[in-house]
Amino acid sequence: MIYFDNSATTAMAPEAIKTYTDVASRIMGNPSSLHNLGTVATRLLDASRRQISELLGVKAHEVFFTSGGTEGDNWVLKGVAFEKRPYGNHIIVSNVEHPAIKNAAEWLATQGFEIDYAPVDDKGFVRTDKLAALIREDTILVSVMAVNNEVGAIQPLGEIAALLEDKPTISFHVDAVQGLGKIAVEDFMLPRVDFVTLSAHKFHGPRGVGILVIKAGKRLTPLLHGGGQENNRRSTTENLPAIAATAKAMRLALTDDAMKRQKVAGMKQVIYDALKAYPKVVLFSEMENFAPNILTFGIRGVRGEVVVHAFENHEIYISTTSACASKKNATAGTLVAMNVPNKIATSAVRISLDHTNNMAEVEQFLTVFKQLYTEFDKIAR
Structure with a gap:
């Protein structure tokens, strides 16, 4: 079995599993109890x-635990919106954001907030100049992901941070769910960034646990009210075994992370160079300024789900761009935003590699791809 769908979820690290089971079996107390x-x-x-x-380079009181990336994204958008409503009601997000951002923004629009979508270029990078033109007197939030989950474009966060440097009344949120371990921490934990969303299952931690960094002095209206956990900001009993396992998984993920990224980029380069030689293959991801682990491509005339299932028959697991949209047979939103024609966009599939993969798996993938390509070519004629 070859697993090339690591952007959807990663296998939990054995060390993180051990931490989880040790804590779950030995520490039964509720952190809110007095005894x-x-x-x-x-x-x-x-x-x-x-x-x-310490791993993220922030203060301990700036780290809050959530149920995952979706909750973190929703908390920032809705929390900032309602906290800062007296000062403005305009929010900017990019038009290639994860549904957790886009759908939350669309809901806020029904509550009277005004939403603008910053466009991207034909490679999927946010146009900083276009984003700048959207900023208004009543803008209260800008939200842009670190790494695009569909094609792997690394967004120009530094440029956006510089753009917002003299605009302290605008909060800046980064969805870094696909970023940790794929780009350097300092590339998304920028001083100007106010909020950062992370999800444990994207870096070999448990599912159902997320991290939201809320920089000191930044306020969010809580989504959950109750017992006052997480410094009265997120009420619910903390999932201690999963949180401890998340800390272990993050430490493992960021140990020798530059070397791991180099290894993954090397595997991606081999696949990229091989696929580039096939005349009917369209590459939506590139090497420079793209995440080292994500390679999205299509075979002209063949729908993405057909390709996914064809590889599955060989026990090779890839996906149609975003896992959140794959079962809905939805066209990749990022490709639409990149102005890729629908006929080509529907062919898109995503390979997402990990440092636990190896070159033998890459070679097996390419062998199977050659076989499938020949079969698809015969059908298309």
């Missing part, structure tokens, strides 16, 4: 938060 069992749980919660904060 000794609660104190033990609180110490582990604090230690996990501290480790994550």
Whole structure:
């Protein structure tokens, strides 16, 4: 079995699984309890938060635990919108954001907020000049992802941060769910960025756990009200075993991360060069300024889901761009935003590699691809 769908989810690291099971079986206390069992749980919660904060280069009190990327994205958009409504009601997001951002923005539009979508160029990069032109006196938030989940474009966060440097009343949010381990932490944890969303299952941690960095002094209206956990900002009993496992997974992911990225980029380069030689292959991802792990391509005249299932028959697992849209047979939103014709966009499939993959798997993939390409070519004639 070859798993090339790591942008959808990653296998939990064995060390993270061990941490999860150890905590789940040995530490039964609720961190909110006053007795000794609660104190033990609180110490582990604090230690996990501290480790994550050190890895991200922020303060421990700036790290908040969520249920995943979707909650984090929703919390930022809705939390900023309602917190800052007295000062403005205009929000800018890019038109290639994850549905967690886009759908939250669309809902806010029904609540009276005005939403503008910053366009991208034909490669999927946000046009900073176009984004700048959208900024108004009443703009309260700009949200742009770090790495596009469909084609892997690394967005120009530095340029956007510079654009917002003299606009302190505008909050800047980065969805870095696809970023950790794929680009350097400092490339998305920029000083001007106010909020950062992460999700554990994208870096070999457990599902159902996310991290939201809220920089000191930045305010968000809570989504959840209740017992006052997470410093009265997110009420619900913390999932301590999963949080501890997330801290372990992040430490593992960021150990020798530059070397891991280089290894993944090398595998991507081999696949990229091989696919480029096929006349009916369209490459939507490139090497420069793209994530080292994501390669999206299509075979002209063959729908993406057909390609996915053809590879599945050989126990090779890839996807049609975003996992969140694949079962809905939806055309990749990023490709639409890139003005890719629908007939070509519907052919798109995504390979997403990981440092746990190897060159033997790449060679097997290319062998199977050659066979399938020949079969598809005969059918298309």
